[in-house]
Amino acid sequence: MSLSEARTAVQHDLHGRWDTLLEQAAAHRAWWLLQWPGGDPYVPGLLAQDVQEAVHERADPLWPLCPTCRDHALFVEPDLGEDAFWVCHRSGLPIAEVGRLPEQPRTGTRP
Numbered sequence: 001m002s003l004s005e006a007r008t009a010v011q012h013d014l015h016g017r018w019d020t021l022l023e024q025a026a027a028h029r030a031w032w033l034l035q036w037p038g039g040d041p042y043v044p045g046l047l048a049q050d051v052q053e054a055v056h057e058r059a060d061p062l063w064p065l066c067p068t069c070r071d072h073a074l075f076v077e078p079d080l081g082e083d084a085f086w087v088c089h090r091s092g093l094p095i096a097e098v099g100r101l102p103e104q105p106r107t108g109t110r111p
């Protein structure tokens with residue numbers, strides 16, 4: 001997967017939020033790919049992790065919210081590999097492929 005495809009995938013998962021953080025992470029990964037030309041397959045998982053780290057620091061420590069437990073963030077597995085998925089660490093189950101995360105209820109608001 002190219003960096004622009006990975007960027008589109010992660011942008012989908014962000015559902016239009018935090019574009020600036022995505023831009024910064026994508027720019028960093030563009031540089032990284034120049035150092036490691038064979039790194040393309042790992043880019044979606046790495047970019048998702050970069051963006052998650054930035055979102056946790058600056059905006060929302062629970063992004064993306066686990067749709068099953070609703071009290072913790074999902075994480076990306078594998079750390080460095082192909083076919084990156086958002087996974088619930090509690091159940092150990094994959095929730096969605098990176099780029100296919102369903103629209104989420106906003107954290108912090110309860111009906």
Ligand SMILES: [Zn+2]
Binds near residue numbers: 066067072088089090
């Ligand atoms: Zn969970």
